[in-house]
Amino acid sequence: MTAKSPLSGRNIVLGITGGIAAYKSALLARLLVKAGAEVQVIMTPSAREFITPLTMSTLTGRPVITEFFTANTGEWHSHVDLGLWAHFFVVAPATACTIAKMATGVADNMLVTSYLSTRARVFVAPAMDLDMMAHPSTTRNLETLRADGVTIIEAAEGELASHLCGKGRMAEPAEIVAALEAAAAPETTLAGHHVLITAGPTVERIDPVRFISNFSTGKMGYAIAEEAAARGARVTLVSGPVALHASHPAISVVHVESAREMLEAAQKAFPDADIAIMTAAVADYAPATVEQHKIKREHTPDCRLHLTANPDIAATLGAAKRHGQLLVGFALETDNEEQNARDKMQRKNLDLIVMNSLQDAGAGFGTDTNKITVFRADGHTSRYHLKSKAAVAADILNEIEQCAHSQA
Numbered sequence: 001m002t003a004k005s006p007l008s009g010r011n012i013v014l015g016i017t018g019g020i021a022a023y024k025s026a027l028l029a030r031l032l033v034k035a036g037a038e039v040q041v042i043m044t045p046s047a048r049e050f051i052t053p054l055t056m057s058t059l060t061g062r063p064v065i066t067e068f069f070t071a072n073t074g075e076w077h078s079h080v081d082l083g084l085w086a087h088f089f090v091v092a093p094a095t096a097c098t099i100a101k102m103a104t105g106v107a108d109n110m111l112v113t114s115y116l117s118t119r120a121r122v123f124v125a126p127a128m129d130l131d132m133m134a135h136p137s138t139t140r141n142l143e144t145l146r147a148d149g150v151t152i153i154e155a156a157e158g159e160l161a162s163h164l165c166g167k168g169r170m171a172e173p174a175e176i177v178a179a180l181e182a183a184a185a186p187e188t189t190l191a192g193h194h195v196l197i198t199a200g201p202t203v204e205r206i207d208p209v210r211f212i213s214n215f216s217t218g219k220m221g222y223a224i225a226e227e228a229a230a231r232g233a234r235v236t237l238v239s240g241p242v243a244l245h246a247s248h249p250a251i252s253v254v255h256v257e258s259a260r261e262m263l264e265a266a267q268k269a270f271p272d273a274d275i276a277i278m279t280a281a282v283a284d285y286a287p288a289t290v291e292q293h294k295i296k297r298e299h300t301p302d303c304r305l306h307l308t309a310n311p312d313i314a315a316t317l318g319a320a321k322r323h324g325q326l327l328v329g330f331a332l333e334t335d336n337e338e339q340n341a342r343d344k345m346q347r348k349n350l351d352l353i354v355m356n357s358l359q360d361a362g363a364g365f366g367t368d369t370n371k372i373t374v375f376r377a378d379g380h381t382s383r384y385h386l387k388s389k390a391a392v393a394a395d396i397l398n399e400i401e402q403c404a405h406s407q408a
């Protein structure tokens, strides 16, 4: 089995401009799709003279975008949404004209406008005749793009469309894919670290068939576990009952049911952990006694449950925390969010707390997205917009890594 490409699951905008090398963009799109990426093609109007949108939409499975809106339906293509959707933005081939527009911000077509809106990492693969390539204005514009943080995938030397020989051939599609893969490969910033994560709900038994629990699905905790493992960490994932599976081999899952079992497993792993992230929605109360036999309605017309408070796992670890260990908690709040989150951070001796509000659509239990605000004990605050839980996991681990560096 070949290894999974780091481009798998990544969103890539492929910009095609009007040059002969546009025929190579078809192979590039094919390779990116094969690597598991979602590819959205944007063509400049002149690119369509060189390769058809039909070819590109068939290869990518997505309609090609050229204009700001579809003429017959009036459907608007938001360059802002596209720019934000992209993890990578690659222009291949990039003509001297598009390079000049990108360098100076001339937003007169969908491609350059999306470029100006994107926060993605941008790659440009120039392709043009040798004299255009060597022209001082092209050199200047490429320098400007480099200074703006754009990666230039250098053109090669060889025979050009003009039959002249020199520098100007677009890099081969496989080379462009390799450049993107190198940028996408996760950095092993957590290599050698042990990360403890609690996830999911806890289940508190009433009798052999009934229990108290909550709506947590464990998605956020599992996403953080996968991201931490991808960054090279060894992960102990203490999980309440959920319908999820951890796929990375560096994750060892400890399955638990109740808050007490979760506490026991977390306490066992904590002394050896460098980072502990408490994502679990621990049931606040458990029945004081678990009935050994099913409670029968006929015999118990007036059934009263006597509940006692569960142990606070985060606070217990917080009290045992030693220098150099980082403890992270979550706060799912409905009102007075910021104050409650900050109070929780202090009360439980956390270094960082991730707050999400049930007031925000798309945040909280069961969703595939989340919108978070991160408060650090050192006073630093970051607010994020709505993202997939995988992207939120990356943000949280970036915050934790920054926090670790500032404490070191």
Ligand code: CTP
Binding pocket: 198, 259, 278, 279, 280, 281, 282, 283, 284, 310, 311, 312, 313, 314, 315, 328, 329, 330, 331, 332, 344
């Ligand atoms: N937590 C925990 N053990 C508990 C309760 C909570 O480890 N028994 C952790 C959660 O995993 C989360 C954080 O503490 O990281 C906040 O959980 P929350 O339920 O919001 O906190 P509570 O202390 O229960 O606060 P309250 O019910 O007053 O909102």
